[in-house]
Amino acid sequence: MRRHWVILVAMSAAASVFDHRTSDRGDTANRADDARHVIVVVSDGMRWQEVFRGADSTILFSDQAGPAADADAARRKYWRPTATDRRAALMPFVWGTLVRQGQLRGNRDLDSRVQVANGLKFSYPGYNEMLTGRPDPRIDSNEHGPNPNVTIFERLNRRPGFTGSVAVFGTWDTFQDIFNVERSRLQVFTNGSKPHDNLVHRQVLPYVDRLAPRALFVGFAETDDWGHEGRYDRFLDAAHAVDGYLADLWAAVQSNPRYRDRTTLIFTADHGRGRLATDWRHHGVDVAGAEETFLITAGPGGSMRGEVRGTNNVLGDVALLTAAAVGLRYDRACAARADGLVRRLASALTRADCLSP
Ligand SMILES: [Zn+2]
Secondary structure (H helix, E strand, O other), rough: OHHHOOOOOOHHHHHHHHHHHHHHHOOOHHOOOOOOOEEEEOOOOOOOOHHOOOOOOOHHHHOOOOOOOHHHHHHHHHHOHHHHHHHHOHHHHHHHHHHHHEEEEEOOOHOOOOOOOOOOOOOHHHHHHHHHHOOOOOOOOOOOOOOOOOOHHHHHHOOOOOOOOEEEEEOOHHHHHHHOHHHHEEEEEEOOOOOOOHHHHHHHHHHHHHOOOEEEEEEEEEEHHHHOOOHHHHHHHHHHHHHHHHHHHHHHOOOOOOOOOEEEEEEEEOOHHHHOOOOOOOOOOOOOOOOOOOEEEEEEOOOOOOEOOEEEEEEHHHHHHHHHHHOOOOOHHHHHHHHHOOOOOOOOHHHHOOOOO
């Protein structure tokens, strides 16, 4: 842990120097810097149902909404008569701002589907699928260890213009394995095994302000944790907090000349949860509905805005969208072949990055 903090401080100092120099060089340097950026935010085990319908009455008015006083508070905060009002109460930034500046996929009430394809419906297989573009049946445990596959963030970090400007923040030590820090040399900042979303957020904001990384991953986890605890009140509070973190991040992006109008935000989850009051707490291979998730993108260039109807996506599309956001095409089939080689031949990494302009 200490080692990561030293790196963070060192990088921040470097950023101050860089900021000073660019401001001295003036407008010419600013205009020349039209590099595009991408920020991927994940709320672990967040359900599409709450994103698009708001609080679920069958759970909010059950005994899973917490002790009486907390349940009452949750109902006051999040219960409204219509789904439109409920979702706006739960995620005011998503439904006030992102809906006007981005695309929202995964509302099954509008026949828009985002599917987790790995069949296992828990975290490591989901993050691997999201970050490499495809499921890998060998990854069948959160204790799998270092990822044999190369994530899109590792691929970007190996490209000129990105190297050293790619960072991962997450409230779960397993991200060290998922992003394979030993091999990838990515900057991966984690905070232990218990989720502390607010702590992660407070680390991310100053980092973003000062360094404006080309590619950033932020992993929140309290939604999953409170889901397992069967505390729907706190699950909703965690989702509401993530909406606030997204708002803060977006405000930081729009107020930073290096980011404004050239940054794409992607928001998704690694898996869903059960559909019913009896199984919403759970996810996994036997839980129907836990393969259902959502995908929100916002940024420059998109012509289609708002909720999307009649679409089908898989979680692995996140890897393609991450590359596309910085102007690159990611070849999933190439990556599958290259990942096979990586295990035998480290130099294969640099020969086949599977990204093209
Ligand atoms: Zn879980």
